[in-house]
Amino acid sequence: MQEMIRIQELEGKECLRLRPLWEDVFREDSREFTDYYFEEKAEGNHGFVLKIGEEDASMLYLSPYTMMLREGDVFVGREINYIVGVATKERYRHRGYMDRILRESLMFLRGKGQPFTFLMPASAEIYRPYQFAYIYDKEIFSTKKAIKVRPLEEDEFARLAEFASSLLEKEYRVFIKRDTAYYRKMEKELQAQNGGFYLFYGKNAEIKGYLAYTEENGIGDIQEAVIENGVDCPVYATGKKQPAIMARIVDVKAMLSMLRSSFGDVCCAIKVEDPVLAENGGIWECRITPRTAVVCKKERGPFECEIQIGQLASWIFGYKMAKDCFRFPDREKETDVLCKLKEIKKHYPVFINEIV
Numbered sequence: 561m562q563e564m565i566r567i568q569e570l571e572g573k574e575c576l577r578l579r580p581l582w583e584d585v586f587r588e589d590s591r592e593f594t595d596y597y598f599e600e601k602a603e604g605n606h607g608f609v610l611k612i613g614e615e616d617a618s619m620l621y622l623s624p625y626t627m628m629l630r631e632g633d634v635f636v637g638r639e640i641n642y643i644v645g646v647a648t649k650e651r652y653r654h655r656g657y658m659d660r661i662l663r664e665s666l667m668f669l670r671g672k673g674q675p676f677t678f679l680m681p682a683s684a685e686i687y688r689p690y691q692f693a694y695i696y697d698k699e700i701f702s703t704k705k706a707i708k709v710r711p712l713e714e715d716e717f718a719r720l721a722e723f724a725s726s727l728l729e730k731e732y733r734v735f736i737k738r739d740t741a742y743y744r745k746m747e748k749e750l751q752a753q754n755g756g757f758y759l760f761y762g763k764n765a766e767i768k769g770y771l772a773y774t775e776e777n778g779i780g781d782i783q784e785a786v787i788e789n790g791v792d793c794p795v796y797a798t799g800k801k802q803p804a805i806m807a808r809i810v811d812v813k814a815m816l817s818m819l820r821s822s823f824g825d826v827c828c829a830i831k832v833e834d835p836v837l838a839e840n841g842g843i844w845e846c847r848i849t850p851r852t853a854v855v856c857k858k859e860r861g862p863f864e865c866e867i868q869i870g871q872l873a874s875w876i877f878g879y880k881m882a883k884d885c886f887r888f889p890d891r892e893k894e895t896d897v898l899c900k901l902k903e904i905k906k907h908y909p910v911f912i913n914e915i916v
Contacts, residue, residue, distance in 0.1 A: 563613035567664050570607035578602075578609060578645075581616045585647035590776070596752035597916055600745055606641070608665050610648075610657050618657040620665050621645040622677075625914070626737035628729075629907060632820045632851050635729060637737055641669060643679040644916050662690060663836065666810055670837055675814035676873065678807040680915060687806055690836055691870035695877035696910040698804035701782040704794045707773050709756030716759070716767075717743045723767040724786050728911060734877065735911040749916070750774055750783070760793050771795060772913075784913045805912045807873045812840040815876065816855045819904050821848045826903050831866035840869055848904055863889070864897045875901075878908025 570578070579598050586594075601623060610618040620643065627640040643665065648657050669677050681687050684694070712720070717740045724738040736742070750756050755774035762768045769787030773780060785795060809815045812832055826848045834840035843863045847854045867875070871885040882901040888894040 565610065565612055567608055567610050567661060569668075570605075570609060573603055575602045575605045575607040575621065578607060578616060578619050578621075581609075581619050581647060581649065582645060584649060586645075590752070592752045593749075596748055600748055601916060606668075608661050608668075610661050612652070617652045618648040618661050619645060620647075620658075620661050622665060622669070623916070628735050628737050629818060630733040631818055636818075638675070640674060641677050642914055643677055646679075658686075666690070666808065666837060669810045670839065673811055673814055675811050675818060676807050676809045678805055678912065680804060681806050684803070684806065687808075688870070690808065691834065691868065691873075692806040692808045693870040693874045693879070694803045694805070695807045695873060695879045696803075696805035696912050697801035698913060699785075700798045700800040700802060701771075701785050701795050702798050703780070703782070704796065707758050707771065707780060707782075707794070709750075709758050709773050711751075712743070712747060712757055712759075719767055720757075720759070720770060724770075727786060727788065732909045732911040733905075734907045734909075736914060746772065755780075755783075760787060760791055762791075769793060783915070805910070805914075807877060809840070809869055809873050809876075810837065812844060812869070812872075813855050813857065815872075816844060816846055816848075817853045818907070819846070819848050819853050819876070821850055821903050822905055823850065823903065825849050826900050828865070828897070828900050829861070829863040831863040832869055832872060833866065834869040837869075864893065865889075865901070876907055877910055878906035 576598055579594070583594060602621070605621040605623050608620045609616050622641040623644050624639050624641050626637045628635045628637055646658060646662070679687065679692065720743050721739045728735045728738065747757060750772055753774035753776055758771040758773055759767060760769040768791045771782050772784040774783055782795065787793060827846065829843055829845050831843050832840055842857050842859060843861055845856050845858060865886040865888050867886050871880070874880040875882055875885040882898055886901070888897060
């Protein structure tokens with residue numbers, strides 16, 4: 561008799577029960593890192609587990625973050641979920657279980673009205689069929705000398721959060737909210753990977769920058785560098801970047817409603833194609849101004865440009881140019897439509913370095 565297959569949602573402490581599955585699949589993770597994750601992160605997640613009878617066969621976590629997004633002249637904090645811990649027991653792979661659990665999670669997020677979700681892929685090819693697209697390349701840094709990290713002093717957490725928030729607001733339009741709790745948790749994550757923080761101070765004892773550093777198997781890595789321009793420090797950008805973060809729009813209306821124009825009103829009808837979340841598909845009429853955006857859907861009628869949902873994320877987050885993402889039914893009007901799209905501010909630059 562075939563055992564029943566079902567997907568179960570988990571909340572809070574229920575997520576802790578998936579540790580055996582995590583350990584079975586992510587064998588490369590150290591005991592220290594796994595301890596950190598299940599002591600500090602897992603309980604705050606929303607989980608999905610595919611069960612075969614009573615056995616946990618496949619899993620996925622949604623980890624909530626407060627994402628700071630610049631809308632017009634102000635930053636707005638929105639809860640955005642990070643997809644992490646996507647795993648299937650080896651003997652159950654290639655049966656479509658990940659497909660089922662991923663689709664279930666995307667529908668869940670759409671039901672919450674979240675504009676998008678994001679992840680750091682082990683392999684981009686796994687997620688491209690689901691219309692995930694890269695939106696952020698991580699800059700690669702190197703050091704001029706050995707880095708010696710230390711535990712932060714109690715008063716440094718708040719000062720570090722204040723410094724980072726101020727600098728990131730000046731230089732980026734999308735980043736994870738930085739506060740004292742964020743850096744306390746981040747320090748534990750770094751320490752679980754034999755690392756920690758390295759701070760740079762100015763002449764008046766003010767923080768001028770920091771490195772988030774890890775070291776595994778004798779190999780050091782700078783996970784994140786936030787440094788004021790002109791600060792003399794033992795780290796430098798190599799000039800290389802590595803594709804790091806992919807995003808997936810889960811609610812087109814919510815995503816388009818976050819856009820703002822540079823100057824006057826921009827009115828445009830965009831046809832969106834979404835092979836996974838059918839509700840996103842259709843013609844979206846947008847009126848975007850410097851202060852607001854009004855977006856409504858119609859089932860049929862004329863449109864000025866069309867785009868796949870994955871390409872829409874690449875454009876909105878400034879990873880690709882409009883001419884490389886959109887298609888134009890009337891080629892004679894292509895230049896005019898591109899001029900319209902150019903007047904819409906993108907959610908770029910992006911700064912997201914989360915691992916879990």
